[in-house]
Amino acid sequence: xxxxxxxxxxxxxxxxxxxxxxxxxxxxxxxxxxxxxxxxxxxxxxxxxxxxxxxxxxxxxxxxxxxxxxxxxxxxxxxxxxxxxxxxxxxxxxxxxxxxxxxxxxxxxxxxxxxxxxxxxxxxxxxxxxxxxxxxxxxxxxxxxxxxxxxxxxxxxxxxxxxxxxxxxxxxxxxxxxxxxxxxxxxxxxxxxxxxxxxxxxxxxxxxxxxxxxxxxxxxxxxxxxxxxxxxxxxxxxxxxxxxxxxxxxxxxxxxxxxxxxxxxxxxxxxxxxxxxxxxxxxxxxxxxxxxxxxxxxxxxxxxxxxxxxxxxxxxxxxxxxxxxxxxxxxxxxxxxxxxxxxxxxxxxxxxxxxxxxxxxxxxxxxxxxxxxxxxxxxxxxxxxxxxxxxxxxxxxxxxxxxxxxxxxxxxxxxxxxxxxxxxxxxxxxxxxxxxxxxxxxxxxxxxxxxx
Numbered sequence: 347x348x349x350x351x352x353x354x355x356x357x358x359x360x361x362x363x364x365x366x367x368x369x370x371x372x373x374x375x376x377x378x379x380x381x382x383x384x385x386x387x388x389x390x391x392x393x394x395x396x397x398x399x400x401x402x403x404x405x406x407x408x409x410x411x412x413x414x415x416x417x418x419x420x421x422x423x424x425x426x427x428x429x430x431x432x433x434x435x436x437x438x439x440x441x442x443x444x445x446x447x448x449x450x451x452x453x454x455x456x457x458x459x460x461x462x463x464x465x466x467x468x469x470x471x472x473x474x475x476x477x478x479x480x481x482x483x484x485x486x487x488x489x490x491x492x493x494x495x496x497x498x499x500x501x502x503x504x505x506x507x508x509x510x511x512x513x514x515x516x517x518x519x520x521x522x523x524x525x526x527x528x529x530x531x532x533x534x535x536x537x538x539x540x541x542x543x544x545x546x547x548x549x550x551x552x553x554x555x556x557x558x559x560x561x562x563x564x565x566x567x568x569x570x571x572x573x574x575x576x577x578x579x580x581x582x583x584x585x586x587x588x589x590x591x592x593x594x595x596x597x598x599x600x601x602x603x604x605x606x607x608x609x610x611x612x613x614x615x616x617x618x619x620x621x622x623x624x625x626x627x628x629x630x631x632x633x634x635x636x637x638x639x640x641x642x643x644x645x646x647x648x649x650x651x652x653x654x655x656x657x658x659x660x661x662x663x664x665x666x667x668x669x670x671x672x673x674x675x676x677x678x679x680x681x682x683x684x685x686x687x688x689x690x691x692x693x694x695x696x697x698x699x700x701x702x703x704x705x706x707x708x709x710x711x712x713x714x715x716x717x718x719x720x721x722x723x724x725x726x727x728x729x730x731x732x733x734x735x736x737x738x739x740x741x742x743x744x745x746x747x748x749x750x751x752x753x754x755x756x757x758x759x760x761x762x763x764x765x766x767x768x769x770x771x772x773x774x775x776x777x778x779x780x781x782x783x784x785x786x787x788x789x790x791x792x793x794x795x796x797x798x
Contacts, residue, residue: 371411375403421450437465490564496521600634603627653693653773660688667701674709674718690797700770703763704791711739733793741782742789
C-alpha cells in the first residue's frame, strides 16, 4: 500500500514538473503574442501574417518545452527510477548521462556509484550469509536461537540431531516443547545433561537483535571427554600417591608378620595362645599380601603406557579372545557385509586385554543369572569398527559409576577392569558404552574403534 502511494506521489510530481516547464515556456511566448496582436490592431501587419507569426511562436515554444522536458525532466525521472530500484533491492539499473559535466551528470554519477557500492555490499552480505550457514552446518556443537516469545528461530544440524527431529520441524516451536526451557532459563557457563545421553554440555548464552527484536543464542559444547580426562588424571594422581604410601606400609607389615610367624615354632608355652598368635600373624601376612596385589593392580591402571600401533587383523584377534574364556559359550557373529581381512591400527596387546576384560564381565554377569552364553557381534560403520558384547545377566543398575575407579558390584572385584578397558579404547581414538538390552535381560557393551 505504501509502495503504491509512493508511485502515485512520484507520478504526480512528474506531471507537476512537466506542467511547470510548459507554463514557463508559455509565459515566454506571451510577450511576443501580445506584440503580434498590437501590430495587427495598428494595421502594421496583416491578420494572415500575424496568424502565421503566432503559429510559429507556438510551435517554437512547444519545441523548446519538449527539449527542456527531455533534457531535464526525463533525466530526473530516470534518476528517480534508479533510486526506486535501489530501494527495492534491484541494483542492476544505472542512470544515463553520468559522463556529462553538469549538475545532472554529477548527480547521475553519484547515483551510479551508490548503486555499485550497494551491489558490492549485497554480494558480500550474501557471501557472508552463505559462509555462516555453511559454518553452522558443519559445526558439531548444537546452536539454537530463540526470540522473546521463546520460539525457535534458528537451529543447525547438530542441534536438530540432539533434539531428534528433522530440522524443518524444529522451527516455530517453543523452548518448553523442545525440552530446552531449562537451558533457556539457566545461567551462562553452566553444565547440563540433555535427554537420555550421558554427555555433559557446557551452556554459553548470548543476546542479539534481529530487526530490532531481542533474541537469545544458545551454544552447547560437549565437555564429556575433557571432564572424563580430568577425572581420569585425578584418579591416576590419587592412585599413584596412595599406592606408594600403602605399599611402603604393607611391606614392613608383611615382613614382620612373616618373621614372627617363623619364630612361633621355636616358642614354648600355652599351645592355645600360640595357635591364636599363629592364626593372627597368618591373617596379617595374608591380608598384607592381598592388599599389596590390590594396590599393584591400580598402579598398573595409573601407569598404562601409550599404545604401540601396528596393523592388527580384527577377526583373528576376537577369535583369540574367545578361546581364553572357557566358562561360557561365546558366539562370534560377524557382519555378513564385513570383510574378513579388516585391519586396525592398534596395540594388539592392549586391545586384547580390553576385550578380555569386557568378555570376562559379560561372562560373570551371565553366570550370575544362571545363563552360560555370551554373544559377540562386529561390523563396519563408515570408518569405524563396532564390536558388541551381549550378556544374559540382570542388567546395569548404576550406569553412572561404571567407569569410576574403585567401584565394583562383584564381591571379589577390584573396580579396575572397565576403567582399564575404557582407557585403552580412548587411547586408540575409540570409546566404550554400556547399556541395558531393550529386547531381553542383560547388558550390551558397545566398542567403537577406528579402522583403516
